[in-house]
Amino acid sequence: MSKTKYITYMAMLLTLTIVLSIFESMLPSFTAIPGVKLGLANIVVMFTVFFIGRKQAVALNVAKGVFAAITRGAVAGVLSLCGGLLSILVIILLLSIFKDRISYMLLSIAGAISHNIGQIIAVSFMLNVYAYMYLPVLIVSGVVMGSVTGVLLKTLMPVLAYPLKEVGK
Amino acid sequence: MKRIMLIIFIILLTGCGKAEYNTQYLDVFDTYTTFQAYCSSQQEFDEISQGLHSEMTRLNKLFDIYNDYEGISNLKAINDNAGKKPVSVDKDLYELIKAGVNAYDETDGYINIAMGSVLKVWHNYREEALASPEKAAVPSYDELSEAARHTDIGSIILDDDTMSVYISDKYTSIDPGAIAKGYAADRAREYLENKGVTAALLNLGGNVICLNDDSKPLWKIGVQKPEEGSSEYVYKLDLNNKSAVSSGNYQRYYMYNGKVYHHIIDKNTLMPADNNKSVTIVSNSSLEGDIYSTYLFILPYSEGSKIAEEKGFEAVWVDNEDKVTANVAQGK
Amino acid sequence: MNNSFFKVRDIIIIAAILAAAFILYIGIEYTSRQGYTAEILLNNEVIKTLDLREDTLYSPEELPHVVFEVKEGSVRFMESDCPDKICVNTGYINKRGQTAVCLPNRLVLRIRGNDVDTVL
Numbered sequence A: 001m002s003k004t005k006y007i008t009y010m011a012m013l014l015t016l017t018i019v020l021s022i023f024e025s026m027l028p029s030f031t032a033i034p035g036v037k038l039g040l041a042n043i044v045v046m047f048t049v050f051f052i053g054r055k056q057a058v059a060l061n062v063a064k065g066v067f068a069a070i071t072r073g074a075v076a077g078v079l080s081l082c083g084g085l086l087s088i089l090v091i092i093l094l095l096s097i098f099k100d101r102i103s104y105m106l107l108s109i110a111g112a113i114s115h116n117i118g119q120i121i122a123v124s125f126m127l128n129v130y131a132y133m134y135l136p137v138l139i140v141s142g143v144v145m146g147s148v149t150g151v152l153l154k155t156l157m158p159v160l161a162y163p164l165k166e167v168g169k
Numbered sequence B: 001m002k003r004i005m006l007i008i009f010i011i012l013l014t015g016c017g018k019a020e021y022n023t024q025y026l027d028v029f030d031t032y033t034t035f036q037a038y039c040s041s042q043q044e045f046d047e048i049s050q051g052l053h054s055e056m057t058r059l060n061k062l063f064d065i066y067n068d069y070e071g072i073s074n075l076k077a078i079n080d081n082a083g084k085k086p087v088s089v090d091k092d093l094y095e096l097i098k099a100g101v102n103a104y105d106e107t108d109g110y111i112n113i114a115m116g117s118v119l120k121v122w123h124n125y126r127e128e129a130l131a132s133p134e135k136a137a138v139p140s141y142d143e144l145s146e147a148a149r150h151t152d153i154g155s156i157i158l159d160d161d162t163m164s165v166y167i168s169d170k171y172t173s174i175d176p177g178a179i180a181k182g183y184a185a186d187r188a189r190e191y192l193e194n195k196g197v198t199a200a201l202l203n204l205g206g207n208v209i210c211l212n213d214d215s216k217p218l219w220k221i222g223v224q225k226p227e228e229g230s231s232e233y234v235y236k237l238d239l240n241n242k243s244a245v246s247s248g249n250y251q252r253y254y255m256y257n258g259k260v261y262h263h264i265i266d267k268n269t270l271m272p273a274d275n276n277k278s279v280t281i282v283s284n285s286s287l288e289g290d291i292y293s294t295y296l297f298i299l300p301y302s303e304g305s306k307i308a309e310e311k312g313f314e315a316v317w318v319d320n321e322d323k324v325t326a327n328v329a330q331g332k
Numbered sequence C: 001m002n003n004s005f006f007k008v009r010d011i012i013i014i015a016a017i018l019a020a021a022f023i024l025y026i027g028i029e030y031t032s033r034q035g036y037t038a039e040i041l042l043n044n045e046v047i048k049t050l051d052l053r054e055d056t057l058y059s060p061e062e063l064p065h066v067v068f069e070v071k072e073g074s075v076r077f078m079e080s081d082c083p084d085k086i087c088v089n090t091g092y093i094n095k096r097g098q099t100a101v102c103l104p105n106r107l108v109l110r111i112r113g114n115d116v117d118t119v120l
Helices: A003-026 A041-051 A054-072 A074-101 A104-127 A131-166 B002-014 B042-062 B075-080 B091-106 B116-131 B141-148 B180-194 B286-298 B301-311 C008-033 C086-090
Strands: B019-028 B031-039 B156-159 B164-167 B200-204 B207-211 B219-224 B233-239 B243-248 B253-256 B259-262 B278-283 B314-318 B324-326 C037-042 C045-051 C056-058 C067-071 C074-079 C099-102 C107-111
Touching: A003 A041, A003 A054, A003 A131, A041 A054, A041 A074, A041 A104, A041 A131, A054 A074, A074 A104, A104 A131, A104 C008, A131 C008, B019 B042, B031 B042, B042 B091, B042 B180, B075 B091, B075 B164, B091 B156, B091 B164, B091 B180, B091 B286, B116 B141, B116 B253, B116 B259, B180 B200, B180 B207, B180 B243, B180 B286, B207 B219, B207 B286, B219 B243, B219 B278, B233 B278, B233 B314, B233 B324, B243 B286, B278 B286, B278 B301, B286 B301, B301 B314, C045 C056, C045 C067, C074 C086, C074 C099, C074 C107, C086 C099
Parallel strands: none
Antiparallel strands: B019 B031, B031 B200, B156 B164, B200 B207, B207 B243, B219 B233, B243 B278, B253 B259, B278 B314, B314 B324, C037 C045, C037 C107, C056 C067, C067 C074, C099 C107
16 A cells, blocks of 8 residues: 555544544433443544554544643543553553454454543542443443444445455554 | 542542541521531632632621611611601612512412511520420410401512512511521532532531532432431431421420421411421422421421422421421422 | 454353342442431531541531430431530431531531431
8 A cells, every 4th residue: 555545544544433433422412321432433543443454543542632631621531542542552452462363353342441430540530430340331322333333334344344355554 | 438439429520639528517597507518628618618608698687587687677677667767778688578478379378478477476485495494384365366467468568679578467476587698508509609619518407408419419418317406317308409498396496395496387286286297308499398398397298298299399207207208309 | 353242152241241230239228328428517617527437426526515416327416515415305317417416606517418308
């Protein structure tokens, strides 16, 4: 892949991440439980870590955090960053340990749970509240949402990977 | 748990950094007052809280019937000048007394701010009993009925032009106990709204007002188990920009021969009303809530529930057997 | 990458994660019901935090006639020199959000956390 194409491709992934974040924040919250959200943007991040590279996935997350900070304030930025980074680190860790013995589904679920946990830790530090009480609910929501994004990832994978194939990698 | 969830909810989904702060006042209206609000910083909260506290202190002094304050023409001054001369007063005190006079008509005379003489008899017996329980006693019917001769609401003469109040009978005095905190709570709401506060809860010792926005869509209010100082609750209310007021036999009372003698006096018997242990009213105006919680506390449930329905109040009764009855608000 | 999308074994792992969450939930519910810390406020400032898991007696330096007692996860005003004794009569408190107040001494005893915002 040429450098120009690579930059364009990464920019496209970043745009997609941001568009999905915005799209998700526009959806009516279908539950009163906080922190329970789909994490659509994670699909792109996961795709990146699986098929492009780990460094790129981390960079994508940082960019997403900066975007959240600019548009929704520093607090949202820090939360996005903490959740995103913990999530990506856990996925990378699991991949290095289990290599190809772990399924996408489990990685997606692990990513969603650690995303929630990362945000909880950030909230606890910032607000000095006992947010840990909320952990069980977030784990369960992580399992559900991780499964949903896992299925979505499987569906979208051919589409996202299409430019990769076209240039013959 | 709910509160934590909400805090996280707000931050995750709106990215807005407001947090809940709280404080308490121990020196207004002779009661334990709690105040909580959503603010962006401790400093912002402290400013609002201090402003609210001085507003409540100001009203407390105006409505005081036991103490004089320098430079303030308060309710005690009106009472002291009964039968002598009219007293010009601050707008808030004038409005309070006017509301009290209106309440008399509205409640068939059950809420009578001119009942100061009778309430004073009970007040003295209660103070005596609390100071030395072995001296506890109940006032005689003669003593009470003598005092009750000077409770004509018509003795309170109001002059809108000069905002002055005159009590024409020198033995009559005003006791605003059933309305003062309600009036103050409504002023507190105005103060908070003017300051741009949109999510807050003030509990003025049984008079609650709340403001709601997205950061606190509902405040959860527990109706106290009718025991002195209890923080257990027997019923949960969800409040949205409303007031809730409780009148109960556990708020100010003393014991004599194993029986409770509390501060809400039935005009017919001149004795503490004994139909309920507590009545809680949810309404828009806290003044109205204060008036009707006392009124319905005095009446038996069968009569009170009709009035609550007519007025469209959500109300909760705790009867003498601790049975809790709540009607559902019809909307008003 | 040639990881599989889903393995049958995953079901067991997911079940284990959910079970862990459930156990965590039970544990948190249990400990939060214990309340386990009470705060004493004098003139609106926290002067002491009491661990309710340890039975103890405590008197504030400023108010030696007031005694707090922690016993079996509950706390109360055991003694007070105030005239009305409302604080002492309130008795033991042990649930999140409960308070006992002594207006004359300007003391508030409360257990942290709450499931209603206020009680009236």
